[in-house]
Amino acid sequence: MSEASPHAERKVPPTPIPLTVLTGFLGAGKTTLLNGLLKDPALAETAVIINEFGEVPLDHLLVEYVSDNIVLLQSGCLCCTMRGDLVDALETLLRDLDNRRCRFRRVLLETTGLADPAPVLHTAMSHPYLLLRYRIDGVVTVVDAVNGEATLDAHAEAVKQAAVADRIVLSKTDLATTSQLGQIVARLRVLNPAAPILDAAKGEATPDRLLGSGLYDPDKKIPDVKKWLAAEAYADGHQHHHQDVNRHDEHIGSFVLSTDEAIPAGTFDVFLELLRATHGSKLLRLKGIVKFAEMPDTPVVLHGVQHIFHPTARLDRWPDDDHRTRLVFITRDLPERTVRELFEAFLGIAAPDRADRAALTDNPLVPFGGR
Secondary structure, X not given: OOOOOOOOOOOOOOOOEEEEEEEEOOOOOHHHHHHHHXXXXXXXXXXXXXXXXXXXXXXXXXXXXXXXXXXXXXXXXXXXXXXXXXXXHHHHHHHHHHOOOOOOOEEEEEOOOOOOHHHHHHHHHHOHHHHXXXXXXXXXXXXXXXXXXXXHHHOHHHHHHHHOOXXXXXXOHHHOOHHHHHHHHHHHHHXXXXXXXXXXXXXXXXXXXXXXXXXXXXXXXXXXXXXXXXXXXXXXXXXXXXXXXXXHHHHEEEEEEEEOXXXXXXXXXXXXXXXXXXXXXHEEEEEEEEOEOOOXXXXXXXXXXXXXXXXXXXXXXXXXXXXXXXXXXXXXXXOHHHHHHHHHHHHOOOOOOOOOHHHHHXXXXXXXXXX
């Protein structure tokens, strides 16, 4: 048998598998939505991760055990239990996929009703191996139209689930009064101006409208950044909230920063590092496209959840005629003015009573110790 050529082609890394997070507060109707989705042929070859089979009454018969904690459903979907460790569940799926014990093309992860989506996103965005094999496709949040107002009033986690969603599914709309429906929709639009709100009772929560909300579509050569950013929805971010300081909504803000100016990569990195070091826990989500001075024709896309940032991706070209840097922020207890003034200081936009870039970066008291 001849030896392999030293110039043999390297193995091409597999295409990252889209990972969709399904969240929503206790009783919102996540399992009902999941059961409906699993009956749709569009979700064939999907792996579904749930916390425990016993807690989630799936309508499907479990027809075949693939491994210790993976079963094959009649729909052609795999179902995997997650006994506390998401990393283990995701790695187990990959191991069985690579060993050809199972087959799937996407993953749908149902969180517990009390879950903050951020740690789930952190796991997929910061684990070195999972980062290579999975890509965040989006967050789908289910909100109960009847009890949603009371849930948002009582639970900060429910507000965060709605604020960071890429898609919102409104359940039990057929049981809600016209007033309840109007109030919950208006409130969700303030909390999350960009996420489409889909009515489950009207059959709007279909796979084609829920999935594929991430940046990358493998069927397209250039991503639809405009749709992913949805910056226009946040441009009028100064929406009027009910001025009730006890309301969890009052802590959530969303806004866009933009500039035509090409930004030196080093300048932007220091801005981002300072922002992350001082306000990371308050950055619920940050999405953006950036024009760097060094390579203005090939923009960079970034995505962060709190203090964790996905490695940036450089595009081959601008996806449309808008060549501005645009940064979309969803924050908790972080005023737009604070971020805007920091950003403008790094861009060199002078303002009275505000530190300039040199004062921020050369100051030994800043979190990362100055330059």
